[in-house]
Each structure stands twice: as C-alpha cells, then as structure tokens.
Amino acid sequence: MxxxxxxxxxxxxxxxxxxxxxxxxxxxxxxxxxxxxxxxxxxxxxxxxxxxxxxxxxxxxxxxxxxxxxxxxxxxxxxxxxxxxxxxGDDAPAGRYRLGIIPTLAPTVLPLFLDPFVKAHPRVELFIEELKTEEIIERLAADTLDAGLAATPLHAPGLSETPLGHEAMVAYLPEGDPLLDRKTVTQANLSDRELWVLPEGHCFRSQVLSYCRSGQARPPRGVQLESGSFETLIGLVDTGLGATVLPALVAQGLPPDKRRDRVRPLARPIPLREIGLVTSRTQLRRRVTESLAAAIREHLGRALGPSPPGGSVLDPLLPEG
Missing domain, CATH: 1.10.10.10 (Winged helix-like DNA-binding domain superfamily/Winged helix DNA-binding domain)
Structure with a gap:
C-alpha cells in the first residue's frame, strides 16, 4: 500500500x-x-x-x-x-454549492430568489437539481448535496431544517361548480370529491390527501394520470373534468380572471405547506447556507405575505393507504 x-x-x-x-x-x-x-x-x-x-x-x-x-x-x-x-479566512460566501429543490417548488420559488442571490453573492457557484424529497434526503446523507429546498418538517435523522415560509393551499374549481358560490371551501366539501392530484412520490400529493382525509386518490372518471405538472391539472379542470388543490404561489401565477372566478380559499384551519431548507448537521458550507436561507426567506415572505392565522402545517411524508 x-x-x-x-x-x-x-x-x-x-x-x-x-x-x-x-x-x-x-x-x-x-x-x-x-x-x-x-x-x-x-x-x-x-x-x-x-x-x-x-x-x-x-x-x-x-x-x-x-x-x-x-x-x-x-x-x-x-x-x-x-x-x-x-x-x-474570508467571511463572504463563496465556492461551489449544491442545492436540491423539489419539483413543486422549483417553478414558483426559484424565480423569487435566484437572480438577487446570484447578484449579491457572485463568488458562489450554484449547482441546482430538481429532486424528489426522498432523493434529497438520500443525497444529503451521502454528502452529494449541500442543502435541499423542500416541504418540511421531514424529521429525518442527521438532518437540520430551517423553516423559511408557509404557503397556503387553495381550491381550483371548474366553471359552474356550486362551490364557487362559497367564500371558502371546507374539508368536508373536498373529502368526497374526485380530485386531480400529483403522482406518488410528490409530497404535495400526500398533503392534499391528508387534508381531504382520503387514504387514496379518487381521480375524475377513474382516469389514472401520472403528471407532476400543476399546469396539466389546471388544464384538465378547465375542461370541466374534476377539481384540484393548488399551492398559493401557483394560483398567484394564474390570470386575474381565473384567480377571481375559479380559485377559492380553504376554510380554517387553513392547510399550509411549510417550505424549509434542509441540510446535513455536519455541513461545512454554513456561510453560504445562512445567506441562501436569508435570501429565500426575504423574497418568499414578500410573495406570500404573513402566514395566515389559524393555519395548520401538513406533514409532507404521510404514507398513502
């Protein structure tokens, strides 16, 4: 040797x-x-x-x-x-930083903070990958990621979590749906509805089914859809086929007339998705992590506003069955 x-x-x-x-x-x-x-x-x-x-x-x-x-x-x-x-010996954040982000956060959260963070910290080289939650946990444990942006809490051994914001969930309903006459939609209203949800492996699916008190998804007309795109679910509801539940940031991106006519808030306790930064407890890129968390918290807070009173954070990893 x-x-x-x-x-x-x-x-x-x-x-x-x-x-x-x-x-x-x-x-x-x-x-x-x-x-x-x-x-x-x-x-x-x-x-x-x-x-x-x-x-x-x-x-x-x-x-x-x-x-x-x-x-x-x-x-x-x-x-x-x-x-x-x-x-x-420099306090300025610098160096390569590997960030994982779950697919249901990437389209709405990345655009909020990425440009201002890169401009504020030009010495940080960000490498960003879309990964499911289980993949983020595995990659953090294997030390092939520095941090993951995911729905929390995960309660994963050996990992630390920094909550950054709380995103409400809203109902998205087809034209002419009787629930559109209501100011808010309740759990009971959705518990017996056929809903479009994301496929297995997505935390948002687990959260929606948990809120609706449904152990299994009930897709409209028995159609089994494997799509991780909220845009696809919205398009199907627009045809009059079923309803769905969306994160608030996705709903904010809809045209004003759709937000007014098709989106309804959910009644208290308002279901919330906690957005957090997950890291290994032995992670070495602390300066970058702290700067990144501060940037995400600031810009996410501007987009979401204060957490709604009477909210309830849903567990992102509840098993189906």
Whole structure:
C-alpha cells in the first residue's frame, strides 16, 4: 500500500463512481473522459491494494472493502474543503454549492430568489437539481448535496431544517361548480370529491390527501394520470373534468380572471405547506447556507405575505393507504 501517491482527484473520481454506479456517468459528472477516469480509479485501487468496485455487475457495485474505503474518502474530501475555507479566512460566501429543490417548488420559488442571490453573492457557484424529497434526503446523507429546498418538517435523522415560509393551499374549481358560490371551501366539501392530484412520490400529493382525509386518490372518471405538472391539472379542470388543490404561489401565477372566478380559499384551519431548507448537521458550507436561507426567506415572505392565522402545517411524508 502506497498512500503517498494517492491524489484528491482519484478520491473524487471514486466517490463519483460510487454515487452514480456507472463509470460513464461519473466521467460525465467530473467532465473527464471515461478512459481517463477508469485509469485513475484503477491506479487508486492498486495504491490501496484493494478492489473498490465489482465491474462485472451493471450497475457497478461497490465491494465491501470499497464501501469502507469510500466512506473515509468522503471524510477526507470534506476536511479538505474545510481547510480551504479556513485558509481563505474570508467571511463572504463563496465556492461551489449544491442545492436540491423539489419539483413543486422549483417553478414558483426559484424565480423569487435566484437572480438577487446570484447578484449579491457572485463568488458562489450554484449547482441546482430538481429532486424528489426522498432523493434529497438520500443525497444529503451521502454528502452529494449541500442543502435541499423542500416541504418540511421531514424529521429525518442527521438532518437540520430551517423553516423559511408557509404557503397556503387553495381550491381550483371548474366553471359552474356550486362551490364557487362559497367564500371558502371546507374539508368536508373536498373529502368526497374526485380530485386531480400529483403522482406518488410528490409530497404535495400526500398533503392534499391528508387534508381531504382520503387514504387514496379518487381521480375524475377513474382516469389514472401520472403528471407532476400543476399546469396539466389546471388544464384538465378547465375542461370541466374534476377539481384540484393548488399551492398559493401557483394560483398567484394564474390570470386575474381565473384567480377571481375559479380559485377559492380553504376554510380554517387553513392547510399550509411549510417550505424549509434542509441540510446535513455536519455541513461545512454554513456561510453560504445562512445567506441562501436569508435570501429565500426575504423574497418568499414578500410573495406570500404573513402566514395566515389559524393555519395548520401538513406533514409532507404521510404514507398513502
């Protein structure tokens, strides 16, 4: 075993293969040729005197010895990053920052803060990915994300959560629906309705079904729809087929006449989606995280206004059944 010749680049390549389970995908992520990455990983294995990956399997599998070694490689890379921050001795947020965001927040929340944050912190390199909540939790645990913007609380072991705002839910109804004559729509009004909801795996689906006290979705006319787009659900309701529940920011983006004629607030206790920034408790990019949280909180607050009184935060991870 000759550790003197081991390089940080080799460690990064090995960690990338472990994350992606593919030498080709790892090479694309590291912006190098597959042959170059493979050669460096093989050299690393020779220096360590152990086989890290079972290349005969597709996807590539990590060996038992490799799993232990790669866990230590992650620690080395984390501490190296920390060393760079200490040496820099600069309080200004800087460096690469990997942010995951759930698909139901990306279209409405990202445009609120992204431009002002980038202008205020030009030394931060943001890498943003749309990920489902379970993927964010897994990636934070694997140290392949610095933070996740998601519906909280998640109560995930080893993670910290910073609440940033509360978004009300509203009913979106078809033209001529009797509920449009009401000022507010109640839980009871929706509990026996056929609703369009997002597919399984989306937290907003769980929250809507929880509010409607329905263990299973009841799609209009028995049509099973797999679409993660609120625009699609809105379009279906516009045809007169069923109703749906929307986040307030999505409803705000509708034309004024649609907001007036088709959207109705939900009665107290108003169901709320808590929007939070989730990080690992051992995360090292604290300066960037704090600046990012402050920016999101400020601009989200302007868009949403104060939290409605009598609101109730819904659990985003309730199981269906």
């Amino acid at each position: 000759d550790l003197e010749q081991v390089t940080l680049t080799q460690l990064r390549y090995a960690v990338a293969v472990e994350q992606t389970r593919s030498f080709r995908t790892a090479a694309e992520r590291c912006h190098v040729s597959q042959s170059g990455l493979s050669m460096q990983v093989q050299k690393l294995e020779e220096l360590l005197g152990t086989v890290l990956f079972d290349r005969s399997k597709k996807p590539v599998l990590v060996t038992e010895e490799g799993a232990r070694a790669i866990a230590q490689m992650r620690e080395i890379l984390r501490e190296t990053e920390r060393l760079g921050q200490i040496v820099a």
